[in-house]
Amino acid sequence: QKxxxxxxxPLSVPEGAIxxxxxxxxxxxxxxFMWYRQYSRKGPELLMYTYSSGNKEDGRFTAQVxxxxxxxxxxxxxxxxxxxxxxxxxxxxxxxxxxxxxxxKGTKLTVNP
Amino acid sequence: xxxxxxxPKFRVLKTGQSMTLLCAQDMNHEYMYWYRQDPGxxxxxxxYSVGEGTTAKGExxxxxxxxxxxxxxxxxxxxxAAPSQTSVYFCASKDGGTVVGANVLTFGAGSRLTVL
Numbered sequence: 001q002k003x004x005x006x007x008x009x010p011l012s013v014p015e016g017a018i019x020x021x022x023x024x025x026x027x028x029x030x031x032x033f034m035w036y037r038q039y040s041r042k043g044p045e046l047l048m049y050t051y052s053s054g055n056k057e058d059g060r061f062t063a064q065v066x067x068x069x070x071x072x073x074x075x076x077x078x079x080x081x082x083x084x085x086x087x088x089x090x091x092x093x094x095x096x097x098x099x100x101x102x103x104x105k106g107t108k109l110t111v112n113p
Numbered sequence: 114x115x116x117x118x119x120x121p122k123f124r125v126l127k128t129g130q131s132m133t134l135l136c137a138q139d140m141n142h143e144y145m146y147w148y149r150q151d152p153g154x155x156x157x158x159x160x161y162s163v164g165e166g167t168t169a170k171g172e173x174x175x176x177x178x179x180x181x182x183x184x185x186x187x188x189x190x191x192x193x194a195a196p197s198q199t200s201v202y203f204c205a206s207k208d209g210g211t212v213v214g215a216n217v218l219t220f221g222a223g224s225r226l227t228v229l
Contacts, residue, residue, distance in 0.1 A: 034217070041222075043117075043220030043222050044218075049216075088155070092216045103155050105155035
């Protein structure tokens with residue numbers, strides 16, 4: 001079983017829809033969870049960063065971590081065409097060791113106007 | 114503030130040729146990383162550096178070498194390019210000193226390499 005599983009999509013939704021992106025993981029040592037957004041032909045950029053379980057909200061974006069189920073989610077409310085990108089989840093067992101950072105393969109999202 | 118700059122952005126090589134990718138960051142970050150991104154494979158760590166003069170192997174280091182002679186620069190070398198090294202290469206950096214966001218990487222825009 002791969003350490004991090006992420007459905008590659010593609011996911012296509014109409015403008016204004018609520019989008020749910022998910023990752024599952026197998027390593028119970030993961031404590032730091034991130035979502036990166038990658039526009040076409042660009043580098044990934046950090047979108048959300050959470051530690052341990054719980055929710056974190058930033059504008060239209062909500063990150064949710066359920067460590068008991070080894071499941072993380074990113075919700076996008078009122079999705080916009082500008083949200084069209086590939087979303088990568090990433091997780092690490094420690095706060096300093098980014099060499100242990102494991103990325104999901106990414107989910108490609110298209111928001112249609 | 115340019116962040117992380119990668120050069121070149123595109124390159125086509127023939128099998129067996131050598132080349133160097135340059136990554137430069139102007140954020141005074143301690144840590145620097147080289148990843149490759151392939152369809153269906155996600156981001157995979159090639160080599161990384163925890164400070165000037167240091168390098169270490171990542172998940173897929175074979176066929177690559179790196180050097181970190183200056184804190185702001187991290188070079189990735191291919192001594193004898195192979196078609197399997199056709200990929201998009203990303204450099205990233207992070208500040209080693211912060212607790213909050215200690216795993217937050219700043220990525221460059223990528224270097225697209227094709228090996229024929």
